[in-house]
Amino acid sequence: MPILDLYEHGDHRKNLAHFATLATLAAVDGEINPNEKALLDKFAFKLDITDAEYKEVMKKENKYPIETPHSGEKRLMRLFDFFQVIFSDHEIDDVERKMVEKYAVGLGFPTKKAEEIIKKSIAIFTGKIAFEDYLYLMEK
Template identity: 20%
Template sequence: MFGFFESEETKKLKSHIANLSALAKVDGHVDPTEMNFIISIGTKHGMKPNEVRHIISNTDTSELQLPTNDSERFDQIYDLVEMMLADGIVDESEMEFCIHMAARLGFKKAIVGVLVRKISLGVKDGLTRESIKLEAQSFLNY
C-alpha cells in the first residue's frame, strides 16, 4: 500500500535485494551464507533484516527497478557476483544468471561474460571493488 510513496532509491535497493535473492535461489536453495550476505547488503543501506527477509520471500512478486547509471549498474553486478561466490561454490547456473543479469542491467552482450569473470577473479584475488571497477572501465567504455 505504501509502495507508492517510496523514494526511487528505496525502489532501487528493493530491486537489487530481489535480484540477489533470485541469484541465491538459482541453485535450488538459499544457503545461510547467501542469506547473511543479502541481509548485510540491505542493512548497509538502512534496511532492517526482517524487511530484507520479506523481499527475499516475495521475490517473484517484486517489480524490478533497473539502475539508471553505469556506476550503479556496476555495483549491482558486482554484488551479484560477490553473492555467487558467497557459499564458496560457483554453480554454472549461477554464473549464467550473473551473465544474464549483466545484460539486463544494460551492459553490452559482447562483454558481459568477460565482465562477470573479471569481477569474480578480482574478488577471489582480494582486490577492492574500486580497483576492479577501474580495471573494468577500460573495456566497458563508460
C-alpha cells in the same frame, strides 16, 4: 508531498528491487546457505530494507523488475554486490553464472561487454588474476 519524498521513495524502490534480485540469486541453487543469509542480511541493512520487506522478498516469487542505474559505476556496483552473493560460498556454479549473465544484460551492458566483465570478475573473486592486473588494482 515534497519532491524529495518522491525521490527517496523511488530510490528505496530501486534498492528493494536490487535486494530481491540478490535474494533470488542466493536461492537459485536451492536453499539459502548460512553464508548467503549473512550476506543478504548485510545487504538488507546497507539498502535500508525493513524486516517486513525482507520477509516479503524471501517468501514470494520475485516480483521486482531489474532497475537499470544510469551511471556505469552504479551498474558495476550492482554487479559487484551480485558477485559478493555468488562467492559467499567460494564458488560459482552454472546456474549462478547464467543468472549473473542475464542480470548484467538486464542492467544495460551489451552482451559482449557483459561476458568480458563477468570473466574478469570471476578471475578477481577466485583470485586467479595475472600479476599485471593485481599491480594495476593495487595502484588504483
